[in-house]
Amino acid sequence: MTRPEARPGISAPFIVFLALFLFAGGxxxxxPDPVTVEIGVVVASGKGSSIDPSLSSLRTKLQxxxxxxxxxxxxxxxxxxxxxxxxxxxxxxxxxxRVTPVNAPGNKIRLAVQIMEGGKNLLTxxxxxxxxxxxxxGGPPHQSGVLILLISAE
Amino acid sequence: xxxxxxxxxxxxxxxGRLPPSVAAGVRxxxxxxxxxxxxAAAYRRVGELLRVWTAALExxxxxxxxxxxxxxxxxxxxxxxxxxFASQAxxxxxxxxxxxxxxxxxxxxxxxxxxxPFNPSSFDVAVEDLESDTATVALxxxxxxxxxVIWIFENDKT
Numbered sequence: 122m123t124r125p126e127a128r129p130g131i132s133a134p135f136i137v138f139l140a141l142f143l144f145a146g147g148x149x150x151x152x153p154d155p156v157t158v159e160i161g162v163v164v165a166s167g168k169g170s171s172i173d174p175s176l177s178s179l180r181t182k183l184q185x186x187x188x189x190x191x192x193x194x195x196x197x198x199x200x201x202x203x204x205x206x207x208x209x210x211x212x213x214x215x216x217x218x219r220v221t222p223v224n225a226p227g228n229k230i231r232l233a234v235q236i237m238e239g240g241k242n243l244l245t246x247x248x249x250x251x252x253x254x255x256x257x258x259g260g261p262p263h264q265s266g267v268l269i270l271l272i273s274a275e
Numbered sequence: 276x277x278x279x280x281x282x283x284x285x286x287x288x289x290x291g292r293l294p295p296s297v298a299a300g301v302r303x304x305x306x307x308x309x310x311x312x313x314x315a316a317a318y319r320r321v322g323e324l325l326r327v328w329t330a331a332l333e334x335x336x337x338x339x340x341x342x343x344x345x346x347x348x349x350x351x352x353x354x355x356x357x358x359x360f361a362s363q364a365x366x367x368x369x370x371x372x373x374x375x376x377x378x379x380x381x382x383x384x385x386x387x388x389x390x391x392p393f394n395p396s397s398f399d400v401a402v403e404d405l406e407s408d409t410a411t412v413a414l415x416x417x418x419x420x421x422x423x424v425i426w427i428f429e430n431d432k433t
Contacts, residue, residue, distance in 0.1 A: 161393055178394045182422055186415075197392070231403075236427075243410055244427055247403040253396030260410070260427030273395050 155201045156222040156230055159273045160210050162196040165189035165259070166266025179271070186257075189266065213263050215239050218270070228252050230274045236261075250274055276304040281311050289318055398422045 163176065165183075169191040172180050176192055183192055200208045207221040216238045225231040229249055236244040238261070248256055252275045259269040281304050287293050288301045305312040400423045405412045407427065415424040 175392050178392070179422075185421055186417065186424060238409070242406070242408040243429075244412055244425065245404070245406040246412075246425065249401035249403065251397040251399050254399060255393070255395035255422060256398070256400040256402075257422045257424040258427065259424055260412075261429060271393055273393070 155203045156232075156274050157199060157201045158208060158220050158222070158232065159197070159199045159271075160218065160220075161194060161271035161273075162198075162212060163269040163271060164193050164195055164213075164263050164266045165269050166191050166264070168265055183269075187259075187269075191266070192269075212236070212261075212270070213268065214261065216243065216261065216268075220272075222274070223247070225249065230254070232272070232274060234258075234272070248272070276300050278304075278308060278311055281305070281308070282314060285311070285315055286318060289315065289322065395422075 161176075163173070165187060167188075167190055172183070172192045173194040175194045175197070176183065183189075195213060198210050200210075202208045202220065202222050204222050204224055207219050210218045210220065212218055216236060219235045219237070221233040223231045223233055228251060230252055232248045232250065234244070234246050234248060235242065236258070243261065244258065250256060250273075253273070254275075255271060255273040257269055257271055259267055261268045281301050284293060284297065284301060288298050291298075293301065305315055398421065402414050402423070402425065405414065405425065409429065411428040413426050413428070415426055
């Protein structure tokens with residue numbers, strides 16, 4: 122009676138390695154690179170004197186830019202978007218923000234940004250950033266303070 | 276004890292499986308019964324012959340048994356060796372996959388840690404246009420090392 126030969130368990134690891142290799146290679150060679158858009162929703166007010174620990178890296182910048190004493194991070198959203206793909210981000214106060222990466226030369230990122238409030242256009246702009254760069258949009262009132270949006274992309 | 280009863284338990288008596296009182300009764304009967312004693316002697320002879328025959332058979336088959344056990348042992352050793360090789364191969368073939376995973380994890384971990392949370396590499400921003408239907412908007416630029424801010428003055432709220 123013959124017994125089936127036991128196969129050494131190399132096929133599964135080999136397939137995993139191959140998949141990782143192809144994934145890494147594919148990701149490296151994919152063009153154009155998707156843009157990861159990150160939105161931080163901060164409410165700034167003159168009440169209290171606390172700064173959200175998540176904003177510690179921006180503490181001095183915020184204090185230099187504004188006269189508010191309290192900064193609280195309400196939400197943080199991160200989304201990878203392909204060039205031409207629009208991402209919708211919900212903001213407090215029946216507001217929404219639409220972000221669309223558009224073609225940009227070299228290491229630059231261009232974002233078409235639109236903020237709507239109750240169906241009305243609150244802001245339409247196109248921003249050019251370096252990868253990893255950040256821009257702030259502020260002003261819309263929220264509770265007893267104002268909203269400050271931290272928009273970054275890489 | 277009667278002969279019929281003795282003959283029923285005779286083999287047990289020879290094998291020593293009877294209670295002492297019953298065995299003594301059987302032996303007592305055989306001292307006075309030549310027929311049962313002869314039957315007992317015949318049983319013992321058959322037993323001895325069987326033992327001799329079995330021993331001879333075992334001696335005759337010993338080389339074959341040895342050869343069979345040698346083959347069994349060789350088979351067991353071979354399977355052990357094969358299992359050891361497969362185990363080693365499995366261990367070493369995981370290494371590249373683990374290294375690739377570690378590399379990818381390091382790549383993503385380092386890029387995330389250096390940037391987040393809210394740790395921008397630059398505040399250099401070009402604002403191409405600014406429009407609003409309901410508010411006044413302005414670009415605030417206080418220098419290279421500070422973020423550019425687009426401020427929305429909602430006409431009826433801010």
